[in-house]
Amino acid sequence: MKFTPEFIERVSEANNLVDIISQHTQLKPAGGGLMGRCPFPDHPEKTPSFSVSESKQVYNCFGCHKKGNIFTFLQQYNGMSFREAIEYLASRAQIPMPQMNPEEASKQDLVAQKKKLLGRVNKMASQYFHENFKRLSASHPVREYARKRGLSDQIIDTFQIGYASEEWDGLVAYLESKNVPMPLAEEARLVKARSGGKSGYFDIFRDRLIFPIFSMMGDAIAFGGRIIQQGEPKYLNSPETLIFHKGKVLYGLTQTAKYIRSEDQAIVVEGYMDLVSLYQAGIQNVVATMG
Numbered sequence: 001m002k003f004t005p006e007f008i009e010r011v012s013e014a015n016n017l018v019d020i021i022s023q024h025t026q027l028k029p030a031g032g033g034l035m036g037r038c039p040f041p042d043h044p045e046k047t048p049s050f051s052v053s054e055s056k057q058v059y060n061c062f063g064c065h066k067k068g069n070i071f072t073f074l075q076q077y078n079g080m081s082f083r084e085a086i087e088y089l090a091s092r093a094q095i096p097m098p099q100m101n102p103e104e105a106s107k108q109d110l111v112a113q114k115k116k117l118l119g120r121v122n123k124m125a126s127q128y129f130h131e132n133f134k135r136l137s138a139s140h141p142v143r144e145y146a147r148k149r150g151l152s153d154q155i156i157d158t159f160q161i162g163y164a165s166e167e168w169d170g171l172v173a174y175l176e177s178k179n180v181p182m183p184l185a186e187e188a189r190l191v192k193a194r195s196g197g198k199s200g201y202f203d204i205f206r207d208r209l210i211f212p213i214f215s216m217m218g219d220a221i222a223f224g225g226r227i228i229q230q231g232e233p234k235y236l237n238s239p240e241t242l243i244f245h246k247g248k249v250l251y252g253l254t255q256t257a258k259y260i261r262s263e264d265q266a267i268v269v270e271g272y273m274d275l276v277s278l279y280q281a282g283i284q285n286v287v288a289t290m291g
């Protein structure tokens with residue numbers, strides 16, 4: 001739905017960009033404005049180059065050149081859509097959302113409902129993979145791999161690391177037992193319909209160590225799978241879906257955000273394993289880019 005400029009202005013005026021940004025970095029008065037270390041995890045820095053103008057309600061980073069207003073900040077920092085940013089700020093300021101016409105409202109409802117369903121399927125899949133891992137015998141190659149990389153049970157739990165078995169329909173059968181419609185699981189990019197006139201579905205992730213990718217809200221939104229034995233590709237990642245936008249997500253941030261905040265800097269690595277290994281070694285202010 002389109003918001004009127006008046007509504008957008010009302011929401012924006014009822015919130016202060018400084019309060020929102022101060023949740024993520026410490027701002028101090030400097031040269032008529034406010035300065036702090038850049039809050040964005042992909043731009044760690046020791047010398048503040050992130051400026052905020054309270055009077056203009058805008059921010060500008062002289063280091064990474066991110067800039068904008070309260071809406072773009074929520075979009076860039078939390079991966080919200082414009083609509084989600086408006087909703088969040090309106091509810092924060094206790095401003096009721098405008099009424100939509102029924103057709104628009106039902107379209108919005110459908111998208112919101114689909115997102116919720118996809119989230120639920122991902123959560124089930126994440127639990128399934130994680131339980132699979134925990135059931136592996138100590139001599140299983142995947143267990144051995146995890147041990148060689150020094151992954152403790154605690155780390156496995158913290159990052160909900162899992163295992164997709166060799167079966168072609170392990171996840172299919174599990175989701176079916178939970179009454180998940182297969183077209184929905186296909187939309188979550190977890191299964192695929194068989195081709196060549198055959199009916200049924202098969203698992204996309206097979207015989208892989210699984211790293212669930214979480215949203216800032218802590219929900220599993222996608223998966224990365226690393227092959228342990230023979231096979232290609234070495235890493236298989238979920239493609240983009242309604243709830244997963246690669247460029248907007250940093251792996252590990254759900255677990256590491258609090259350490260990044262307290263250290264006031266982030267180490268950026270590439271890849272799940274590098275992140276988990278550093279975390280395990282006690283370096284916890286770390287995030288991984290999603291390639």
Ligand code: ZN
Binds near residue numbers: 064
């Ligand atoms: Zn920056």
